[in-house]
Amino acid sequence: MAGCLGFIMLVIVIWVWFLIYKYIGHTPLVNDYCIYFNCRFPDHYKRNWFGDIWIYSPLWLPVLILLVIWIKNNWKFVKEAVLTRKFKIAATIFSLGLIAALYIFISPIIKEKLEIKRTYDVAALAMKDEDYLSALDNFEKVVDYKDSTEQIDKIHSKLFEFVPVLIEEKRIYGNMDVYLAILSSVPKYKNRVNEMIKTVEKVKADDLSAARDKLRRTEPYEGMSEYNISLSSWGPPTEVNKDVNYDAMREDRKVKHYKWIEKDSLGRTIKIKTLMVKQGHVWGEPKVHHYYQNN
Structure with missing residues (x-):
């Protein structure tokens, strides 16, 4: 019975320790996110300073508890020591408090x-690999660090160089809209970028x-997108x-x-022509049935 208890x-x-670690030792990655959405632990949280201290509590908490118990059992001795050495103790407590405050x-x-x-290191590596979008995203997060501003300008210059080449080769899909949006925010490129945007829109319209x-x-053929059926x-x-109980069925x-x-x-x-659509595409071969025929 004692063992079970x-x-x-x-x-x-252990459960109380974990609850303290989870709810006091962590803060959401995005402020107020968890008010509106369901947060998962630890995916949507980051450990705070208290969590950094509390995670090592299995080491220092037993020592602290034993110290409190020892002081309680030896209070008379502790009281005399405090009265005779209060300056040293006060200095020690102050030092420990100062160290704790500095750490916090x-x-x-x-x-x-x-x-x-x-x-910054992630951005520099992406820059080296010519992954300009990733590099730009990370440099903008640390715009005041080292030469991030210069690197951002360099990325804008690189984009301004190769975007016209992509347009000329009619490689206007993929990240083209993102490239143009980035360049349009740079005043010195704005006029030229507006011309590029018009060119891209015309090519897309022609396509x-x-x-x-x-x-x-x-x-219509098997696999055709449902959106294109009426345009065929x-x-x-x-x-x-629709099938009976269509809305109640699985997708x-x-x-x-x-x-x-x-x-x-x-x-x-x-x-009569018929076809079936399943999950947004033509399912099976379309069929054509002939009826009354003129002689």
């Missing part, structure tokens, strides 16, 4: 400086027009039906049924 007490002590206030500053250096012209000559040679469907089981009904001048159905 001791085990329960140990579990409670300086530790976050040191961590911040180390984080700034780490961010879209050509793609739609090609699509209008293409019949079959045109908009006559009707679209991978939902099926839509597209139908095109063609009639002759007398109103007789002569052709």
